[in-house]
Amino acid sequence: MLRELAQELVDLIFDWGYVGIFCLMAIESSFIPFPSEIVLIPAGYLASRGDMSLGMIMFSGLGGSMVGAFINYYLALRLGRKILKKYGKYFFIKESALEKMDGFFEKHGHISTFTGRLIPGIRQLISIPAGLSRMNLVVFSTYTALGAGIWALILTLLGYFIGENQELIDAYLKQITISVVVLLMFLGTIYVYYQRNRGVKSE
Numbered sequence: 776m777l778r779e780l781a782q783e784l785v786d787l788i789f790d791w792g793y794v795g796i797f798c799l800m801a802i803e804s805s806f807i808p809f810p811s812e813i814v815l816i817p818a819g820y821l822a823s824r825g826d827m828s829l830g831m832i833m834f835s836g837l838g839g840s841m842v843g844a845f846i847n848y849y850l851a852l853r854l855g856r857k858i859l860k861k862y863g864k865y866f867f868i869k870e871s872a873l874e875k876m877d878g879f880f881e882k883h884g885h886i887s888t889f890t891g892r893l894i895p896g897i898r899q900l901i902s903i904p905a906g907l908s909r910m911n912l913v914v915f916s917t918y919t920a921l922g923a924g925i926w927a928l929i930l931t932l933l934g935y936f937i938g939e940n941q942e943l944i945d946a947y948l949k950q951i952t953i954s955v956v957v958l959l960m961f962l963g964t965i966y967v968y969y970q971r972n973r974g975v976k977s978e
Contacts, residue, residue: 793827793835800836804843804899804923806850811840812930819934832931833924840923841916844902848915851906885918892922 791798796818803809815836821827888910891901905915 800839847902
């Protein structure tokens with residue numbers, strides 16, 4: 776069944792081309808759950824056959840990811856805060872909690888946005904707290920693009936080199952995901968240590 780779904784996606788992407796990649800990645804990056812690997816891995820496989828360009832796949836995929844991220848960001852910015860202020864008390868969310876989130880994203884929003892885009896299940900959602908906290912749009916865009924670009928490159932190259940072997944893709948994707956999470960935990964530890972040392976020195 777998975778092989779049939781993958782083949783259908785390959786055919787769909789081949790028919791729609793880069794516009795299809797753009798639209799599917801915009802959906803994946805918004806609030807609609809849709810795994811990016813079933814878009815970019817088949818696209819990478821098509822590039823290995825010479826049917827698509829790696830550069831254009833990356834351009835289309837990253838462009839779609841940014842559009843989806845902006846959708847979440849602006850929905851949270853325009854609607855989310857009003858809703859939470861009005862109904863948050865029913866879910867034990869006080870205004871003081873929103874203020875704490877604002878402070879957190881002001882100090883650590885860049886690293887949170889970057890790392891969040893690399894973690895499965897979180898990368899679609901990290902734009903929401905960024906929008907709620909009114910994170911600087913330039914900073915948000917920069918670190919979203921970095922995180923989304925790295926993940927898109929990993930998936931596209933995975934499809935490019937082993938796109939015909941589903942078992943290898945499953946194995947490597949799992950290993951890559953675990954490795955990325957471990958690396959992010961390591962970088963997060965260094966970041967926290969650096970922030971604490973800087974705070975001690977400033978005192």
